[in-house]
Amino acid sequence: MGSALETLCGQAFGAKQFHMLGIYMQRSWVILLTTCIFILPIYIFATPILRLLGEDEAIAVHAGRFSLYMIPQLFMYGLNFPIQKFLQSQSKVMAMSYISAGAVLLHILLSWLLIVWLGLGLVGASISLNVSWWFVVIAQFIYIATGSCPGAWNGFSGRAFKDLVEFTRLSIASAVMLWYEFWYLMFLIIMVGLLKNAQISVAAISICMNLHGWEIMIFIGFNAAISVRVSNELGARRPRAAKFSVLIVTLTSGLIGLIFFTTVLALREVYAIPFTNNPEVVRAVAHLIVIFAFTLLFDSVQPVLSGVAVGAGWQALVAYINLGCYYVVGIPLGYLLAFKFDLGVEGMWGGTLAGVALQTLILVVITLRTNWEKEVKPSVSFPNDFFSCIK
Incomplete structure (x- = not known):
């Protein structure tokens, strides 16, 4: 759904309507975070869903536990994809690369510390993943908010809640286009x-x-x-x-x-x-x-x-x-x-x-x-x- 911003932010940037980029990103946040709430029951009830599908009991139980631990990452995705498209539309990919490289190093360190040294298993793995991905989101937002995207980010705006229907239609079309390819x-x-x-x-x-x-x-x-x-x-x-x-x-x-x-x-x-x-x-x-x-x-x-x-x-x-x-x-x-x-x-x-x-x-x-x-x-x-x- 976040790929709708590739169209909207990219064309707005080309038309030099820089102020719309930040509004589009916030509008996508509203839609994607709402979608996360609808997806949430799958995470909460992963174990009974897997049992219903005939999965092995041990796998169903462990996967269900891990799904609960990964709920923070779900909402991170709702924030991260719009930020990525916002930055990509302005060709600010090197900043994203540096932040991602830092996240990889942090992830390796946390994974070793929590899984190997402290022996926390799935809990340690989920903490490492959540912290690493939230690092990406926070670091990218700090990069944006500190003036690295002049004109494109002017702070939070109530305009993010306008024209949500048309924006949602394009978001859903983007999602369906990718669903069909992935599910294939x-x-x-x-x-x-x-x-x-x-x-x-x-x-x-x-x-x-x-x-x-x-x-x-x-x-x-x-x-x-x-x-x-x-x-x-x-x-x-x-x-x-x-x-x-x-x-x-x-x-x-x-x-x-x-x-x-x-x-x-x-x-x-x-x-x-x-x-x-x-x-x-x-x-x-x-x-x-x-x-x-x-x-x-x-x-x-x-x-x-x-x-x-x-x-x-x-x-x-x-x-x-x-x-x-x-x-x-x-x-x-x-x-x-x-x-x-x-x-x-x-x-x-x-x-x-x-x-x-x-x-x-x-x-x-x-x-x-x-x-x-x-x-x-x-x-x-x-x-x-x-x-x-x-x-």
Whole structure:
């Protein structure tokens, strides 16, 4: 939900309406902290919920305890994401990096002190996490409040409680867009766990997802960068600069994805060896490598195009695209290939990859056919006016 600020703060900064950045951030705080209250029962009743889902009793009890300890972090997230987007929209990323580096060092020290030296276990882990994340929030807010963002932060304002309905709509559209992507990978893991020889399949998927996670970290950075650049350029009414930025970042990320693609294919027989000593898992990973390589390739471009959508304010449109590509095409096709045609984990992953490929293709077509001159007009909105921007 916090990614709504990528659109609003980015375009406000580009339009030099600096005073609106602080108001947008406070408005997002109101919405996200309210959302935290609605999410709170899941944390409080985690143990009975896990029991209802058939989880192991010991795991349910410990996870429930840990959830209670992590309630402070929940509200920290409600404050932290708007601050991050507020700073990102102004390209103040180095300050965030320094603060995050300090938080990592603090976290390591607290984790050793509380978990290893004092032997506090889960309690120590939760304290370490809570303190570290609250350090990030407090340090970033001090950075903002001490004048490092002139014009963007003018103190707390009652305007934060105005226009909450429209702001909430964009926040929810942003959340739904990301939900569909995140849950898609979760469904893949769950469905693979239902296959024959599930332990080998899940182990193979997990080994592949390890590198996938590292790759995604790179392209989430591209996602944030292009989102900020597109929103800034559209806010400043420079459509050609926005279009050029999209082209450069897409080509750059695609080239990096191609490097991942060729490297994984070249190492297909030995890629899994550092992760396991089970020859069955090594062979299973080798069989998955082609599908995995194409996943890395598509996931180099897809986050960038999603970032373009966020910067331009197309979240609602992309949410519909994700719903159709992932849940109408990808998962049913994967299920059909895996269970009906007995293709196992290759079929399941192949079907989900088809959904990702279709989504990427649609986003490429939309991006190429967008009339960026019309995008800079303030009247453009989804769904009616958006399609007037498509050539």
